Amino acid sequence: SQKIEQNSEALNIQEGKTATLTCNYTNYSPAYLQWYRQDPGRGPVFLLLIRENEKEKRKERLKVTFDTTLKQSLFHITASQPADSATYLCALVDQTGANNLFFGTGTRLTVIP
Amino acid sequence: DAGITQSPRHKVTETGTPVTLRCHQTENHRYMYWYRQDPGHGLRLIHYSYGVKDTDKGEVSDGYSVSRSKTEDFLLTLESATSSQTSVYFCAISESILANTEAFFGQGTRLTVV
Numbered sequence: 082s083q084k085i086e087q088n089s090e091a092l093n094i095q096e097g098k099t100a101t102l103t104c105n106y107t108n109y110s111p112a113y114l115q116w117y118r119q120d121p122g123r124g125p126v127f128l129l130l131i132r133e134n135e136k137e138k139r140k141e142r143l144k145v146t147f148d149t150t151l152k153q154s155l156f157h158i159t160a161s162q163p164a165d166s167a168t169y170l171c172a173l174v175d176q177t178g179a180n181n182l183f184f185g186t187g188t189r190l191t192v193i194p
Numbered sequence: 195d196a197g198i199t200q201s202p203r204h205k206v207t208e209t210g211t212p213v214t215l216r217c218h219q220t221e222n223h224r225y226m227y228w229y230r231q232d233p234g235h236g237l238r239l240i241h242y243s244y245g246v247k248d249t250d251k252g253e254v255s256d257g258y259s260v261s262r263s264k265t266e267d268f269l270l271t272l273e274s275a276t277s278s279q280t281s282v283y284f285c286a287i288s289e290s291i292l293a294n295t296e297a298f299f300g301q302g303t304r305l306t307v308v
Contacts, residue, residue: 085236112293113294122301122302123301124198124284124299124301124302125237125284125299126299127296127297130295170236170237172237174292174293180225180242180244180250180291181239181292182237182239182297184236184237184238186234186235186236187236
């Protein structure tokens with residue numbers, strides 16, 4: 082069956098450290114992978130998009146990697162801040178052509194001051 | 195929230211009653227989507243629209259219908275609400291297909307079916 086798994090439900094890290102979140106997928110052939118941030122009671126907010134032929138994408142303190150051999154994406158937040166505390170969702174667009182984002186269940190990140 | 199308004203924001207309804215949720219956008223985006231979010235499942239696509247009067251089913255479309263009579267409005271109807279449809283519903287929009295661009299989400303509607 083198709084699955085998108087994010088490494089853990091919750092991740093606590095110390096302020097200033099790098100947070101690394103993992104997204105693994107099974108039985109998908111994603112052409113694109115996206116990361117979103119969701120705060121409690123709010124809708125997801127887009128962060129980054131990476132294509133299958135891109136190994137890495139950066140935006141300010143954020144970095145995403147995409148390894149189609151390992152079927153995995155890593156999401157890094159460097160110099161983390163308490164304001165980075167949120168749930169982070171990975172989502173992929175499958176090559177089947179359907180216009181749909183398939184989401185993982187998310188990782189709740191807490192940055193401890 | 196990228197000019198997306200969902201209404202109502204909260205609703206409690208009884209089993210068997212019809213319910214309509216509304217999504218209104220001011221961005222003139224072609225594509226609109228309805229997702230539901232449940233613990234342990236992540237966001238799942240119910241239906242989407244690729245233009246006025248053009249809609250298609252998503253992963254979890256049973257028990258739901260949609261209509262889009264204007265570019266800016268996308269309605270989700272539960273014909274006869276069931277307790278399994280208790281969820282948080284999100285509307286999203288995108289300028290083009292999701293392979294090329296991001297989705298913008300509304301604030302969500304929390305629906306409880308009792």
